[in-house]
Amino acid sequence: MTTAAPLSPTPRTTLTRSRERAATDRAELADVLRETLVAHLGVTVGGGDEAHPVVLPVAIAVDLHGPDEGGSLYLHGSVAAGWLASVRDRTVCVTATHLDGLVAARSGFHHSMNYRSAVVIGRCRVVEDPAERARALDAVVDHMVPGRSATLRPPTRKELAATAVLAVPLAEASVKRRAGGPVDEPEDVDAGGWAGVIPMQTVAGAPEADAWSPDEVPADVADRARALGAR
Structure with missing residues (x-):
């Protein structure tokens, strides 16, 4: 699959606020997802008056040349999970966020955060093909620790039967980022006081x-x- 298509191809993933922070290069989407250790899957579970949203942490893997449009975002789950039936062939939202800094300004209004975030929206499919499932499960392990899957024994039938592999197309996605210091009002700068950034990283x-x-x-x-x- 090609990765050359621009980001935000639909109204659902086109930014309506702070559009100058939007990324247009699909490579930035790949970078955000590759660095993500835990993503969050948004689904609607239940039906009728009992329907409600649930946001779940999930392990992921990225295959930019996967079989889905724009490439495949793989999600790891359990077949025993109650939400699994709610995502099969349904539209879901997957988000990933990196916090890069706390931005302390001279007013409460201008306090902010430096970040890189990605939103992927698409129809979720359950991966049934054994070869694709095996590749995806190895990719999830290698996403956590690169090269690790090659050192492990193959999964057992029982383990495979207990594991769900989901795929979401990467075609419909957006990336938003902020970097730099606070954007204070000129009168607040003239009044004095400290402002700046507390850098953040995962170590x-x-x-x-x-x-x-x-x-x-x-x-x-x-x-x-x-x-x-x-x-």
Whole structure:
């Protein structure tokens, strides 16, 4: 699949506020999703007067050349989850957010945050093809720790039967970001007072082995921890 199509192809993913913060390069969508460790899936469960929205944290993987339009965003779930029946062939929303800084201004109105966020809207399908399921499950593991899936035993039939793999097309998506310092009113700047940014980032600690692990940390885990800032 091509990744060249522009972002925000529909009114549902076109920004209506702070449009100058919108990304138009689809590569920025890929970057936000690749760096996301936990995304959130928005679904509507129940029916009639009992219908209500639910937002759930999910593990993800990204395949820009997947079989869905614009590429595939894979979501990991459990077949026992009560919401699973509500997403099959239904439109869902997946969001990912990175907090990069707290912006402290000279007025409450101009306090803000530096961030990168992505919104993906699309019809969710349950992945049934065994080969695609296997690729997607490996991709979810490798999204967490690159290269890890190749070091593991294959999943058992019982494990596969208990696991749901969902796919959402990446065709309909938007990315919004903010960077930089506060945007204060000139009179507030003239009045004095401190303003600036508290940078934020996700930093890993040193890997902690369980009681049955060998002493040496495997390369894939050590590399991932270092990439996330572990000493």
